[in-house]
Amino acid sequence: MIEQDLLHRFLFEDLGVRGEWVKLTTSWQAAKQYQQGPQNAQLQLGQALAAVVMLSATVKFKGSMILQAQGDGDFKALVAQSTHDRKIRGLIRSNDHVPTGSLETVFGQGRLVITIEPDNAQPYQGIVPLQGKNLAAALQTYFEQSEQLKTRIWLFANETQAIGLLLQELPAQNNDQADWERIEILAGTVTEKELLELDCENLLYRLFNEEKVRLFDAEPVEFKCTCSRSRVERTLRALGEEELKDILQEQDTIEVDCEFCSQHYVFDRVDVETLLSQENVTNPSETRH
Numbered sequence: 001m002i003e004q005d006l007l008h009r010f011l012f013e014d015l016g017v018r019g020e021w022v023k024l025t026t027s028w029q030a031a032k033q034y035q036q037g038p039q040n041a042q043l044q045l046g047q048a049l050a051a052v053v054m055l056s057a058t059v060k061f062k063g064s065m066i067l068q069a070q071g072d073g074d075f076k077a078l079v080a081q082s083t084h085d086r087k088i089r090g091l092i093r094s095n096d097h098v099p100t101g102s103l104e105t106v107f108g109q110g111r112l113v114i115t116i117e118p119d120n121a122q123p124y125q126g127i128v129p130l131q132g133k134n135l136a137a138a139l140q141t142y143f144e145q146s147e148q149l150k151t152r153i154w155l156f157a158n159e160t161q162a163i164g165l166l167l168q169e170l171p172a173q174n175n176d177q178a179d180w181e182r183i184e185i186l187a188g189t190v191t192e193k194e195l196l197e198l199d200c201e202n203l204l205y206r207l208f209n210e211e212k213v214r215l216f217d218a219e220p221v222e223f224k225c226t227c228s229r230s231r232v233e234r235t236l237r238a239l240g241e242e243e244l245k246d247i248l249q250e251q252d253t254i255e256v257d258c259e260f261c262s263q264h265y266v267f268d269r270v271d272v273e274t275l276l277s278q279e280n281v282t283n284p285s286e287t288r289h
């Protein structure tokens, strides 16, 4: 059976190296259908979604992890998000044509931001320049600079699949450099064809059959947008009463489309009055000051 929409973790128990493998099919196709843009920009989103699922499994948190690339080139922005339970969504903003090439060619001058938004705590962020031959290279730089962990990442996406493979040194261990190098060399032989055609177990066997690898149970990944009417209301409230009333001077309703899933939210005058009055009910302490 070909495994799909799954994340697998694995561990080279004696070597202090961990790994992850992800294959997205239905979830990738679902996320992509709401995004407009040239094919090469879309496929970058596939790679970013595969990456963010793997990265979300390298840290313990409850909430969302967001991988964001922003630049001043033809590809303006890419956002890929995964929750701790592997619900993914993503978006792209680009011109009609995006050149193919290094990250600088595609995005111009830009930055790669990784944000963790825990459910009940302040978000935290890591930032690196958007440089290198591809997203995998930029993420490797990110881990080397911000976490000081040796990391190798492979990302691949086509119209139907998005696939990722990650190898990383475990933190705070007295790792043997030679072990890491051997694993790196073995993994370096992986081909696009193998990533596309093999499931995790067969791929690990193909690459590391002489090594002792422990494969953990797979976790399902699915496309699910976390937008909701109450979240949109919160955003509108943040715009402020004056701004909302200005908009309603010119039009009868305020309409908001979710960029991730195209869900359409409509607020008429009564809705806006209601959401503004709710603010006073839900935040009495703020109105007192």
Ligand SMILES: [Zn+2]
Pocket (backbone or CB within 6 Å): 225, 226, 227, 228, 258, 259, 260, 261, 262, 263
């Ligand atoms: Zn949505």
